[in-house]
Amino acid sequence: MSSYDVIVIGSGPGGYVCAIRCAQLGLKTACVEGRETLGGTCLNVGCIPSKALLHASHMLHEAEHNFAEMGLKGKSPSVDWKQMLAYKSSTIETNTKGIEFLFKKNKIDWLMGWGSIPEPGKVKVGDEVHESKHIVIATGSEASSLPGVEVDEKVVVTSTGALELSKVPKKMVVIGAGVIGLELGSVYARLGAEVTVVEFLDAITPGMDPEVQKTFQRMLKKQGLNFVMGAAVQKTEATKTKAKVHYKLRKDDSEHTLDADVVLVATGRKPYHDGLDLEKLGIRLTKRGQIAITKDWQTDVKGIYAIGDVTEGPMLAHKAEDEGMAVAEVIAGKHGHVNYGVIPGVIYTHPEVASVGETEQTLKDAGRAYKVGKFSFMGNARAKANFAGDGFVKILADKETDRILGCHIIGPGAGDLIHEVCVAMEFGASAQDLAMTCHAHPTYSEAVREAALACGDGPIHM
């Protein structure tokens, strides 16, 4: 039996970051992981592989649509799917091996296998029981199931199967117009599949700024994605090579069917804590099955903490990472802090979509007076040169104090641009503070400054 200060269960972005920070703070640390590689959902079957396929398919899209206009003539590249999957796998490998290296560097023991907590202060992995003063549960999430839809990960797939298809399907039906559906739907549409997205609600990406939602859907339609909105999927029927998706339109209850070679079920994810026997330990769950925690990430049992997708809040890698660092600080007797009001969300389609903070709807609901500064990328020289003028930056600021309350961007580099606003918000900046900051020309970030100017006396280039 070995003895530790901290054992972290799960090596996703929450768990591995927590383990590294604990080790850096001088705590004897181990991390339990049941997968064959470290890095969790994010590195193995989530963020990283999906971004590799998004990148490769975007390159193809650029070659097919924009090269000729820039004077780059010649045959567009054709898709070698096997090689694209190999590129994706090597991207995963360099990242997961990177975490192994960091574990060794920080002297963190990787306890290989599935862990359980037989009693507080103890973690069992295989036949071995280890003692630990503190236990951090970072076991993540898994795809939610949908009644009437049986996943085989070949024809009817979750995101995991969609990252590993044997070939590019001719026809793909995506159930759910959320982040996964639109990112992976874009990948296959760019690779030549006829993609139809079936969404229960009347707008895509629920919770986002409505103007962004509309612009985003228009752009995706232009890229060839089809949408069936307000449709409740009833069931799927699959053979070994084909499937049918049956849905009812909510407006008139009419029944319809779509044929597909592959159906991607992307209707959300749910917390994963199988095998931990939380109830027996006295650890309470929320109504949605997440582990209930205090503001210091403590569960109901002293010395057992929980972070990341298995707890409440956005299911995002960087939210899990921030909690991982913060809980390590708490365990080490320091002050751990996560500002849940400033967690950006990014959709890595082309163009990217990014948002942080309040939306107009949340501000209206809260009865808070606000002003809007908006700037279109059509007024941005760099964007125009790069065929990226479609989209905008929208900054929301307090009507009286001018303090930035939120930002919504659809356009080139949105996922990077948003961080300028995140930093401004962390420092409690006003829109004028951003507007008075010199921005290099010609950059996409000038559009952020112009949106900030639009909160005051007005933008220059619009």
Ligand code: FAD
């Ligand atoms: P996870 O990453 O899920 O890691 C949990 C780990 O715990 C797993 O490796 C699991 O094997 C292990 N585990 C579970 N139980 C046990 C046990 N009992 N014993 C041992 N090990 C155990 N988020 C973003 O921010 N950006 C993105 O671009 C993005 N893209 C995504 C794309 C896809 C297709 C998917 C599915 C998700 C994506 N996400 C993205 C979400 C992101 O992956 C998660 O928010 C993040 O991985 C959560 O981290 P975590 O540490 O809480 O859990």
Ligand code: NAI
């Ligand atoms: P999601 O919650 O983003 O979207 C699910 C969509 O499915 C919603 O629009 C919902 O209305 C719809 N839906 C639900 N039931 C339906 C039904 N019966 N018929 C039709 N539509 C239905 O979930 P998604 O896309 O599965 O992603 C899961 C999580 O993974 C997200 O919470 C996200 O945070 C994370 N993720 C993040 C990424 C990023 O940050 N870029 C990328 C991919 C995933």
